[in-house]
Amino acid sequence: MSKTEKLYDKEKKRINIMQAALKIFSRKGYSPAAVDEVVREAGIAKGTLYLYFQDKEDLFFSTIMYVFDNLASNMESNINESANPLEILESLAFCQLQFFSQNRDFFGIFQTVLNENLLSTHKKMFNEILKKKMGLLDYESKIVDRGKREGFIRKDIETQDIVISFDGMVGNTIKLMGCSGDPVAAVNVENRVKSIMKILLQGVADKKGWA
Amino acid sequence: MSKTEKLYDKEKKRINIMQAALKIFSRKGYSPAAVDEVVREAGIAKGTLYLYFQDKEDLFFSTIMYVFDNLASNMESNINESANPLEILESLAFCQLQFFSQNRDFFGIFQTVLNENLLSTHKKMFNEILKKKMGLLDYESKIVDRGKREGFIRKDIETQDIVISFDGMVGNTIKLMGCSGDPVAAVNVENRVKSIMKILLQGVADKKGWA
Amino acid sequence: MSKTEKLYDKEKKRINIMQAALKIFSRKGYSPAAVDEVVREAGIAKGTLYLYFQDKEDLFFSTIMYVFDNLASNMESNINESANPLEILESLAFCQLQFFSQNRDFFGIFQTVLNENLLSTHKKMFNEILKKKMGLLDYESKIVDRGKREGFIRKDIETQDIVISFDGMVGNTIKLMGCSGDPVAAVNVENRVKSIMKILLQGVADKKGWA
Amino acid sequence: MSKTEKLYDKEKKRINIMQAALKIFSRKGYSPAAVDEVVREAGIAKGTLYLYFQDKEDLFFSTIMYVFDNLASNMESNINESANPLEILESLAFCQLQFFSQNRDFFGIFQTVLNENLLSTHKKMFNEILKKKMGLLDYESKIVDRGKREGFIRKDIETQDIVISFDGMVGNTIKLMGCSGDPVAAVNVENRVKSIMKILLQGVADKKGWA
DNA sequence: TATGAATGAGCTTTCATTCAT
DNA sequence: CATGAATGAAAGCTCATTCAT
Secondary structure: OOHHHHHHHHHHHHHHHHHHHHHHHHHHOOOOOOHHHHHHHHOOOHHHHHHHOOOHHHHHHHHHHHHHHHHHHHHHHHOOOOOOHHHHHHHHHHHHHHHHHHOHHHHHHHHHHHOHHHHOOOHHHHHHHHHHHHHHHHHHHHHHHHHHHOOOEOOOOOHHHHHHHHHHHHHHHHHHHHHHOOHHHHHHHHHHHHHHHHHHHHOOEOOHHHO | OOHHHHHHHHHHHHHHHHHHHHHHHHHHOOOOOOHHHHHHHHOOOHHHHHHHOOOHHHHHHHHHHHHHHHHHHHHHHHOOOOOOHHHHHHHHHHHHHHHHHHOHHHHHHHHHHHOHHHHOOOHHHHHHHHHHHHHHHHHHHHHHHHHHHOOOEOOOOOHHHHHHHHHHHHHHHHHHHHHHOOHHHHHHHHHHHHHHHHHHHHOOEOOHHHO | OOHHHHHHHHHHHHHHHHHHHHHHHHHHOOOOOOHHHHHHHHOOOHHHHHHHOOOHHHHHHHHHHHHHHHHHHHHHHHOOOOOOHHHHHHHHHHHHHHHHHHOHHHHHHHHHHHOHHHHOOOHHHHHHHHHHHHHHHHHHHHHHHHHHHOOOEOOOOOHHHHHHHHHHHHHHHHHHHHHHOOHHHHHHHHHHHHHHHHHHHHOOEOOHHHO | OOHHHHHHHHHHHHHHHHHHHHHHHHHHOOOOOOHHHHHHHHOOOHHHHHHHOOOHHHHHHHHHHHHHHHHHHHHHHHOOOOOOHHHHHHHHHHHHHHHHHHOHHHHHHHHHHHOHHHHOOOHHHHHHHHHHHHHHHHHHHHHHHHHHHOOOEOOOOOHHHHHHHHHHHHHHHHHHHHHHOOOOHHHHHHHHHHHHHHHHHHOOEOOHHHO
């Protein structure tokens, strides 16, 4: 076996372990998840895990990053930078919803890690992840600003408020999608995106609501 | 001292402990928070805690419920049932934002507890809390439905989608309020509610966005 | 029970644990000794040990210091500072031999701890102990110097060489006392001290040896 | 390549590994030294070590024996059996001091291994090594006895006491030589031997000390 | 023969819970 | 009622040893 193949093999094994870790961490969160459970899920011995990861925290950190990177590359390949700003926002919503609907386990771990209070002891990791999350918000801000300049988005609402609202609508949809546990919920992704965009753009007011 | 006064005393002590627990759980989450820290914060002996609560889980559960009930009574006293549906939604947003902006610690624990994945081991508690959370969503659904009937809210968007969006906008605002750590952010609550309602009702689209 | 009595009690318990630790550490050295063995020997639960000592290293460190202090106070109470320098040296030898003959377990741990190579990972402790050991050598140096000034000890041999030799004679006697495992060896302490002093002072040369 | 050459090669590899082991064991002692460190130092794979040694204990044992044999052959080639007893003792001291001053690493491992308490779990090894050590003491005893018979050494001091003292003087000099870490200390070996012999033979007493 | 990834028993340490005072 | 010392199950992690390549 060549050296390249070996490296590839090692990476595949790391990923196998991270996928097991993801399942456990998603179900239980960080602290209550035992390394023993992860290695049982991964079908390896305890010592083996420590050949691939420094410690439990590194395993958690790496797993999160792995998921993030999956999501990021998923987004990158789905977003057409030259599209109009509203289409880009729609793509962002669609990518996130589809990604999490197809990777149910992933969201739990996100919620865990983005809750800063859990992470006062994992500063390094938290900062790196917050940076990534903030990166998404920044990107959305730029899109919204462009939308304003190009006449797609009204200028009398703070960009920040728009982004927080949009992000919250998408995030809450994901969260409640996860709650239902409904395996066919995936098919509704397109409809849900449509609804989110309709609300975001046109609002929910009827005649009297515009008063 | 009368029997009633004694009971009152006992309840005051329970509350004192729960307030200490809240601080600790908010800062650290459930598992990493040590009972030792709670009793130190509360200024009592470790054994004493177990006179008032069955175990750590019961302490957590009770603390969450205590906070929920605080929020609920806060809402009840602020909402005018006879107001129009949009005003009620605005009140709901306002109450939540104000409550959490004044009780920063409270939100962390909420995030923790509402992440179902953390709670597979605390089924009993989770169900009760989910019931409360769903209670709020149900209430919002009823308001939205009334809004539709009374001509305030357009009928071509699913009530569920509206509620999820609204709830997400409010929740994300709270979450990011917590992130900033900005002590004067509290003063913006009214503005933020205004933004949320404007987006929810009228949407963010400009000319081209309505195409 | 008064507060003073409680403190006294706590100290007695610490000592009880250190005595158990001494037995185990003496038999096995630091690393191979399991905390489990110590707590079994002490008749306590594992957690209890950690109420009295920060960690295994602290237990080891404290135990060594406890022994050192025992030896030191034993010496202090046996040495008459106003005696002539040779008598003081004799007392020093006698105290050490007697102490270790009565506390066989103690010597093994001394050998372990004074072997610097074992301690590269326990710098803090090692330095403190080396300081104590060097303190004894310094004290002996001063006595020898006084002996030279007062005409008891010849001036043509370096003080350092004398001290190292004296210390080595005493130390090796202790070491081999420990080897024999002979329980009645204790009675010979006085004879052994006499021999050491005779050799140290007069040397072993016969007629031809003085050539 | 002939069969003899192959065997020779194998032995060279064993020695290479033992030299690496010596460095590591000397620095850290037995337990804290990791097999990993030894193989890294030796530049071989972990599995390879187990082709040459049964287990870690065997590696340690063999390494000690290797050093002992080095010292022994060093002594044998330096000692003139027909010299007078005092010269032989001087040679013994000189050989040991010189050997360890030139092989600083060696002494640490000696201290470790000669501390019987560390070795209750390595009985087999301990006995073999004790036998060698006692062999040296026995040899010294014979020399001292001959010295008594031939009129070099006074007869009123037990041979055993003389040997223990001599051995202790030499051993402590080596130990403190190691402590200082002084790289030029090596040059003093001759002076130190002279001092040891002077003290051993003539004693340190001045006029009043002979009283 | 040489390799080094995999193993799992065994280690130190933590912490929710109990109970004699 | 209140205390806090004692408990021991369970956690994270290490490392001597094996074995398929």
